Amino acid sequence: MKLATGQLLDDLLDHISHASTIYIMTSFVMKSGIEQLFQSLEAAALRGADIKILTGDYLYVTQPEALKQLVGLPSDQVEIRLWQSNGRSFHPKAYLFKYEEQGTLIVGSSNMSKSALRDGVEWNLSMPRHVSEEVYDEALEEFIHLFQNENTMIINKETIQKYEERYIAFRQRHPDLAQTWTKQEELNLTFGEPETMEGTTEVIEESKGEYHFRPEPRFAQPDALEALVETQEEGYDKAMVVMATGLGKTYLAAFFAEQFERVLFVAHREEILYQGQKSFGHVSPEKSSGIYNGRVKEEENDFVFASIFTLSIQENLHSFSPDDFDLIIIDEFHHAAAKSYQRVLDYFNPAFLLGITATPERTDGQDIFAICDGNVAYEMDFIQAIQRGWLSPFRYYGVYDDIDYSQVTWLGTRYDQEELLAAQLQEEVAEKVLIGWKEHSQTRTIGFCSSVIQAEFLAQYFRDKGYQAQAIHGKTDHFTRTNVIGQLESREIDIIFTVDLFNxxxxxxxxxxxxFARPTESLVVYTQQVGRGLRLTEGKTHCHIIDLIGNYRNADNKLALFDVTHSEKKKKGELLPVVPASCELNLDTRAIDLIEEIRKKASPRKEQLRMAYQKVKEMLGRRPTYLELHLRSDINAKEYKRIFRSYFGFLKWADELSEEEIRVYERYQDWLEEVERTAMSKSYKMVVLELMLNRGVELFDQPLQAEGIAYDFHQFFMSKRYRRDTDFSTKKAKALWDYKEEKVVKLIEEMPFTKWAGSSKGLVEFDGDVFSVAMDVDEIDKEVLYQLTKEICEYRLEHYFEKKAR
Structure with missing residues (x-):
């Protein structure tokens, strides 16, 4: 152990020069601090070090210029994130380094500024890993939890611009503070007392008796297992299963895992790991199992239950062999497109990958469909499960909420916490929540809130009115959580208020x-929370859902989640969903009026598309490709085609094209719209176009014959089973599974060549031998036109196979 009371910089530079893992977390960063470390961090990045830096926006001390420097570090291994404090203090100062078996944890007072690293009055305690591996590993785990927390924002050029606007606005509102900070910005600034962050890793176990017998598959599990077996027999090595909460996804995974020798089960919550271990133990008691997280490393077992936060750390990942596991199971698979999961999936080479989730929507704004090679083996949502009697029916009560959310600032993904609390923490608001609950509640209630403060406020208000209420959340210790849950089950208390603990x-x-005493910001989270009340149990006939409906985002479309029909097929003007026959849906008259008003006043569709686009652009730090927009946007990308005739038509309208791109778009608009709008009963047209594009910029628009692309055309489908099973599945096409050039040539000529030429209004021609694009492309335009065409082609192929699979 070493106490450093000054000149921390020398120690940091030494550690950075050797470390393969460099994790830094400071409450703020300043340009002067980055300048001290940049060259060493740059060298570490170039040698492949795993670098993660987490800083905060509390009181806007972090300088935009410092963030701009950090994003200049040259490696995909470098990740920078900003903790969005929403007014809550954030002021950790920790530096973690790891190399080979060694490691060092430095915790103290030094933020990333010149004076804090060089000559300020600072105290920092440096602890080598061998002094206490338990403390070091716990710190490493907690860092990853905070770094991946939903409160963090990925830092790139686009998000820095967004932060800089807020930074300037805050300083304009608080000029006195800003002036003080400008003068003293080389001093270490500390604000308030530390608070325990949400998302702790304490375990909540279900209060159920132990099994004394081996469970058997039930509900949807037999059908799902049969589908997985068929998937294996068809040669797939990846699959996703979508099953509503309450149908036993973990037990399904345990039954499927029986046929494999070694299994890795990956999840992002500690309680899921321990519950998974328990479920697998019931099904396969003869197999050994172990936990792999920040505190325990039980990797030498048949079944390993690993925290993604721990496993994704480079040294931990490389402690396993890529072929160590026959089966990898990713729980809550909708998270699997995140970078931490991708690192794990790219490293291992299992015989089979199984993703399980209740909500297949892309919560991370990314594609999970491609991760499982487009193979959705089985799908059963909560509405279908209710109709089959596998989940409890519901009675939905929409209660009018007269908070005016239009006066609360929307920050892109959530409402401003400070402004939202100011509206929520009113006695008259709490009284309306209480009245709605008293009118429609049954015996045991979970109340979902926006924040810890609101949960504690409502719990106290209910207690003051004579009801037994408690608040539990990420800051509540394990013993208290377990005790409170037990009290709810035994009806010693009436209601638990929580934030996202039960998602x-x-x-x-x-x-x-x-x-639901909170605005619905995420439809995925809302679906998860609804699932908490739908499990069947003795004595429960219905789950009552009491939902406050105000003029917040998603208020008008979340009801579609309860619809037995597809919402996009509902007749124009229809407001309420059609719920299962065993369920009820009741809305206050004022709530119905509010939804109608929201729909009438909805932002013009073009502006909604612009906002959705901008959100993805900020996520990526650059203009998204058409495919990226499709994969990451919360609006269906086909809307851009519907409103603007093409994605690039939208980009031109939104001033997102360069002058050169505008020139090319306007010259070849008919061609680009044809590529985007041509009908696709099969993928053949776009496969041909992709093969044309594969010839490169200079040749992509040149004529071709079927003989020249026949083999590659065949390989496109046969190299991916889901492509083959989608478009080479007819009796005639199956005859082509073994490559026969003359038959493949005939297929190409009869299908994509002839059909495209016949429907393209002269833009594509086929004279019986040669297929060609009927336009002359200037040399100066070729590269840009190639890129625009390629974007549309990539999007259309991905969308086609995704749609067919779903």
């Missing part, structure tokens, strides 16, 4: 009432 992995089957 994933924790179940209380006896809960028969859900109270």
């Amino acid at each position: 994933e992995g924790v179940d209380i089957p006896s809960v028969d009432t859900l109270l």
